[in-house]
Amino acid sequence: MPSSSSLVAALALLASVLVSPVAGQLHTDCNPLNETCPADPALGTAHTFVFNSTPPAGTFNTTAGVVSYSADLGAAFTINRKGESPTLISNFYFFGGRTEVLLRAASGTGIISSIVWSSDVLDEVDWEFMGGNATHASTNYFGKGHPDFRNAGYHPVAGGVQDDFHNYTSTWTEDKLEWFIDGELIRTLHAKDANDSYYYPQTPMKLSLGIWAGGDPDQPKGTIEWAGGETDYSRPYTMWVKSAFVEDYSTGKEYSYSDNSGSWESIKIVSGNSTAFENIHREPEKSLSEKWEALPAGTKMGVYGAAGGVGGLLIVALAVYSFKQRRRGRREAALAAQREEQERLELERFRKEGRDPDALRFDGAEYKGAAGVATAAYAVPDSPPGTSAGPPAAAWDPTGPAPAPAAVPLLRDDAMNSPVGPPRNNSFPPQQGRF
Structure with missing residues (x-):
């Protein structure tokens, strides 16, 4: 005679076979x-x-x-x-x-x-x-x-x-x-x-x-x-x-x-x-083009008018901006011409005074051109370059030829100017019936 534990195990196995698998899901x-x-x-x-x-x-x-x-x-x-x-x-x-x-x-x-x-x-x-x-x-x-x-x-x-x-x-x-x-x-x-x-x-x-x-x-x-x-x-x-x-x-x-x-x-x-x-x-969500097509004609005209007004304002703003830019350009051009003329007059004055501006040394200080004299920006050497003696009896003329081999310093150093997107098959009519 089987034991009670064996009987229970057999019943459990039988239940696992007979119970619907889907029902368990x-x-x-x-x-x-x-x-x-x-x-x-x-x-x-x-x-x-x-x-x-x-x-x-x-x-x-x-x-x-x-x-x-x-x-x-x-x-x-x-x-x-x-x-x-x-x-x-x-x-x-x-x-x-x-x-x-x-x-x-x-x-x-x-x-x-x-x-x-x-x-x-x-x-x-x-x-x-x-x-x-x-x-x-x-x-x-x-x-x-x-x-x-x-x-x-x-x-x-x-x-x-x-x-x-x-x-x-x-x-x-x-x-x-x-x-x-x-x-x-x-x-x-x-x-x-x-x-x-x-x-x-x-x-x-x-x-x-x-x-x-x-x-x-x-x-x-x-x-x-x-x-x-x-x-x-x-x-x-x-x-x-x-x-x-x-x-x-x-x-x-x-x-x-x-x-x-x-x-x-x-x-x-x-x-x-x-x-x-x-x-x-x-109703499915409409696209922007579908929403536009659904608008009444009067609303579309209003949108067109508003868009035209905005476009006109943009044109006016652009014209004003262009005018201001041209005026600013003219001012800058006039100032540049004025500076150029001042520099020309200055050079002309140097020549009349018998001085060579290229023979002057720039030490980084500001040049006061309006005073007509050299300041700390342009210093005249106490003695000719290349000598160790004191000043000669006659003042040294910087515009004269410099004794060789020394060179007169330039007004500016060139190094400073480096360029920086189905239908159902086999379907059939509804069945009759109800609950």
């Missing part, structure tokens, strides 16, 4: 089955989210990694390392509805690409793609978080799930759930077949698009086996989503639970436009 911040929770913001409309750029503000949150966007392939969900599982989760809920997702699944053992609907009471509807199975898609559902591995279905996909985009569509009413691949119905679940509707998904859902490693070594053994084996993190794995059409079969601002039954009858709809509706239909 989901959670709820507030479960209306157990407590009173805030209302869920509604979508209340239909919209195609094209993921060639970031979704409209306030419509999706990004968690557990980075989602990048490409004009050609759409949103890229990439696992580069252990611990990453990039996911887009809608901020809105739909109550009855339809989603069409154009998706190309990621390859890689243990890698799971997924499209998930989930509610606050953990009702759930899934599409899952195992990276180690390139030919099949899996569908699944859960009611109120109840794990039942028998709910899963596996469906062949023409052309495979990893080499091209396919349209994975789900429709949902109070009576039935349907799954389609490229417009072809591949599975139907009637509400009465889900434990007489008790486990039939029937509460407001949000949409999640994401990729995760079911084969992570830290996952339970049953999850790793379900995912196809352990994940090798030596290379990246990418799931692509080109677009997601989401239609809410109900209209209103928000959905709330009136009791703890988790039934669709308990859901109350608050009328009005939802936040998601307003974000989606908000």
Whole structure:
């Protein structure tokens, strides 16, 4: 007879195999089955989210990694390392509805690409793609978080799930759930077949698009086996989503639970436009050229007039500035001519007095030209250069020839003058039904 510890271990292993792997990935911040929770913001409309750029503000949150966007392939969900599982989760809920997702699944053992609907009471509807199975898609559902591995279905996909985009569509009413691949119905679940509707998904859902490693070594053994084996993190794995059409079969601002039954009858709809509706239909920010084109003709004329006035003032200011500059230039030219004339007259006077200005020595002091005499600036030597005797009987004439070999100092030293920038494929009309 097995020991009690062996029995407990066997039961734990069985539970890890039977419990839904996806159910283990989901959670709820507030479960209306157990407590009173805030209302869920509604979508209340239909919209195609094209993921060639970031979704409209306030419509999706990004968690557990980075989602990048490409004009050609759409949103890229990439696992580069252990611990990453990039996911887009809608901020809105739909109550009855339809989603069409154009998706190309990621390859890689243990890698799971997924499209998930989930509610606050953990009702759930899934599409899952195992990276180690390139030919099949899996569908699944859960009611109120109840794990039942028998709910899963596996469906062949023409052309495979990893080499091209396919349209994975789900429709949902109070009576039935349907799954389609490229417009072809591949599975139907009637509400009465889900434990007489008790486990039939029937509460407001949000949409999640994401990729995760079911084969992570830290996952339970049953999850790793379900995912196809352990994940090798030596290379990246990418799931692509080109677009997601989401239609809410109900209209209103928000959905709330009136009791703890988790039934669709308990859901109350608050009328009005939802936040998601307003974000989606908000007019995009206009460029400057678009804002200009939107101005009334009278306003444009006023702008033209103001611009003309400013332009006229600038022209006047430029003319005044030019006039002042010319006048200043004339003054400077007159002063320069005056200085030149003074220097000419001075030189002329030196010659008349019989003196050679080039024979005078400059010692750095100022020359008082107006006095007509040499000051400390120009000193006359006491004796001819080159002699050691005292002054001769007759005064030395600096204008006469200097005795060789001495040279008379120049008036200025030459060294002082050195120059210093899609439609949904295989789509189909909305399904009839409501909650």
